[in-house]
Amino acid sequence: MVGVIGQRQVGAVDAVWLNMDRPNNLMVIDSVMWCDGPVDLARLKRVIQTRLVDVYPVFRQRLVGSTSLLGLPQWEDDPDFRLSRHMHRTTLAAPGGEAELQRFIERHMHRELDREHPLWQVFLVDGYQQGSAVVTRFHHALADGIALSQVLLSMTDATDTADLEEQPTEGGSEQGHRPSVVGMAAHGVRSAVNLVSGFPRIARPSVLIDALTLAQQTGHIADKLLLGSNPLTPLSGEPGIHKRAVWSNPRPVADVKRIGRLAGATVNDVLVGAVSGAISSYLVSHGGEATDLTTMVPVNLRPEGEPLPRELGNRFALVLLPLATGARAPLDRLAETKRRMDSIKHSPEAVITFGIINALGRTNPGIERFLVDFFSSKAIGVTTNVMGPLTDRFVAGARIVGVLGWVPGSGRQSVGVCIFSYNQVVRVGFKVDASIVPDPELLVDAFDQEMDDLLRMARAV
Numbered sequence: 489m490v491g492v493i494g495q496r497q498v499g500a501v502d503a504v505w506l507n508m509d510r511p512n513n514l515m516v517i518d519s520v521m522w523c524d525g526p527v528d529l530a531r532l533k534r535v536i537q538t539r540l541v542d543v544y545p546v547f548r549q550r551l552v553g554s555t556s557l558l559g560l561p562q563w564e565d566d567p568d569f570r571l572s573r574h575m576h577r578t579t580l581a582a583p584g585g586e587a588e589l590q591r592f593i594e595r596h597m598h599r600e601l602d603r604e605h606p607l608w609q610v611f612l613v614d615g616y617q618q619g620s621a622v623v624t625r626f627h628h629a630l631a632d633g634i635a636l637s638q639v640l641l642s643m644t645d646a647t648d649t650a651d652l653e654e655q656p657t658e659g660g661s662e663q664g665h666r667p668s669v670v671g672m673a674a675h676g677v678r679s680a681v682n683l684v685s686g687f688p689r690i691a692r693p694s695v696l697i698d699a700l701t702l703a704q705q706t707g708h709i710a711d712k713l714l715l716g717s718n719p720l721t722p723l724s725g726e727p728g729i730h731k732r733a734v735w736s737n738p739r740p741v742a743d744v745k746r747i748g749r750l751a752g753a754t755v756n757d758v759l760v761g762a763v764s765g766a767i768s769s770y771l772v773s774h775g776g777e778a779t780d781l782t783t784m785v786p787v788n789l790r791p792e793g794e795p796l797p798r799e800l801g802n803r804f805a806l807v808l809l810p811l812a813t814g815a816r817a818p819l820d821r822l823a824e825t826k827r828r829m830d831s832i833k834h835s836p837e838a839v840i841t842f843g844i845i846n847a848l849g850r851t852n853p854g855i856e857r858f859l860v861d862f863f864s865s866k867a868i869g870v871t872t873n874v875m876g877p878l879t880d881r882f883v884a885g886a887r888i889v890g891v892l893g894w895v896p897g898s899g900r901q902s903v904g905v906c907i908f909s910y911n912q913v914v915r916v917g918f919k920v921d922a923s924i925v926p927d928p929e930l931l932v933d934a935f936d937q938e939m940d941d942l943l944r945m946a947r948a949v
Contacts, residue, residue, distance in 0.1 A: 577611070620886060721776045876911075903921075
C-alpha cells in the first residue's frame with residue numbers, strides 16, 4: 489500500500505517481527521562475512537550505497553506510527569539519513585582470531601537498533617587474522633533471512649575488480665541498480681526447504697481462524713501446533729539479554745555428500761542430523777536425558793530465481809521439526825532425520841503457519857504477543873540452512889572465505905543454528921542464550937565429533 493511519495497505501509501507479516509522485539513530476544517538477523525584480505529572502507533561504502541540503499545527503499549526509511557487508530561505503522565524516508573550513521577569501522581584486539589571476532593559479534597547481539605532511523609548496521613572489522621570481517625545487523629522487519637542473504641550477497645562480485653568497473657547510472661535510486669548484480673543473489677542463494685507449489689492455497693487468509701481451521705483438519709499438524717511442547721532439559725529457562733555465538737571449522741560439501749549416500753540423504757539431512765547429535769550430547773553432558781526436542785525451520789515461499797521486490801518484506805513460513813536428539817546411534821539418527829525432513833516437505837504445515845503469522849500481524853499487539861509466546865514455546869529455537877554461491881565471491885576487492893547468519897529466537901527459545909554452505913564448504917554456527925547455555929563450544933565439539941564418526945563410516949563403506 490503506497491501513501492505519499494517515500495511512504496508506505498508496513499506489511500502485516502513484517503509488523504509481527506516489529507512487535508516481537510524484546511530486550512532478551514531482539515528480532516535482528518546477525519551475519520558475518522570474513523575475508524582473507526583487508527576490505528577497503530571507501531569501496532565498501534560505495535557498494536552498500538549503490539546496491540542496498542539505492543536499490544531497496546527500506547534501507548533509507550524509518551518507522552512512523554499509523555495514521556489510523558487500528559492501522560499498521562508506516563515506512564517513510566528518513567529526512568536525516570546518513571550512511572555514516574549505519575556504517576562503522578573497528579579493529580579487533582590482538583591476536584585477532586576467531587575468539588576475538590566471536591566476542592565482537594556477541595557484544596552487539598543484544599544492542600537494540602535505533603527506531604528513529606533505518607533498522608540496520610554494518611561493521612567493517614579490521615585486524616581479523618590477515619584480513620577483515622564484515623558484520624551486518626538487519627532487523628527482521630526488513631525481510632526474511634533468505635531474502636537478506638540474497639541482499640547481503642548482492643554486495644559481492646565474481647572478481648576482485650568488478651565493483652570498480654561498475655558504471656553508475658543516471659536517474660537516482662529508482663534506476664540506479666544493476667539487475668545482473670541483484671539477480672546474481674537471487675539465483676546464487678537458496679533455502680534448503682522451499683514450498684512455493686502449495687503456497688497459493690492459503691496465501692492470504694482473512695482471519696486467524698481460517699488457518700487454525702485448516703490445521704484442525706490436518707490432525708498431526710494440529711497436534712504439533714496446538715498441543716506439542718518441549719520437555720524440561722538443560723536448554724530450558726528464561727533467556728537473558730546476552731547471547732553467545734560460535735561456529736565450526738569449514739567442512740567440504742563433498743564429505744557431507746559422501747555421508748549422505750549412506751542413507752540416501754541430502755546434505756541438509758546430514759547436517760541437521762549431526763546438529764541433533766550435538767544437542768543430544770550436550771543434554772547428557774549437563775545431566776539431562778537424551779530426548780527428542782523440536783526446532784523451527786524457515787520455509788522459503790518465494791519462487792526460486794525470481795528477483796527480490798524492491799520493498800523486500802517477509803515471505804516465508806516456519807514449520808516445527810522434531811530433532812532426532814534422543815538416544816540413537818549416528819546412522820540411525822541420520823535415517824530418522826531424513827524421514828522427518830521428508831515428511832515436512834510433503835506437508836501443508838508451512839502454508840498453514842504462514843497464514844497464522846499473516847493473521848497475527850492484523851491483531852492488536854497484546855493478542856499477538858500471547859500467541860507468539862504460545863507457538864514459540866513449541867521449539868528450542870530456529871534452525872536455518874542457506875545454500876550460497878558455489879564459487880569464490882569478493883566484497884570491495886577482498887576474497888570472502890566464509891559466511892554465517894543467525895536469525896533470532898523468540899519467547900523462551902535458547903538455541904539457534906545456522907548452516908551456511910559457500911564455495912563448496914559448509915560451516916555450522918550456534919547462537920545461544922548465554923545464561924542458559926554458557927558453554928556453546930561443547931556444541932561445536934560434539935557436532936564435529938558426530939560428523940567425523942559419520943565420515944569414518946562412509947569411508948569404510
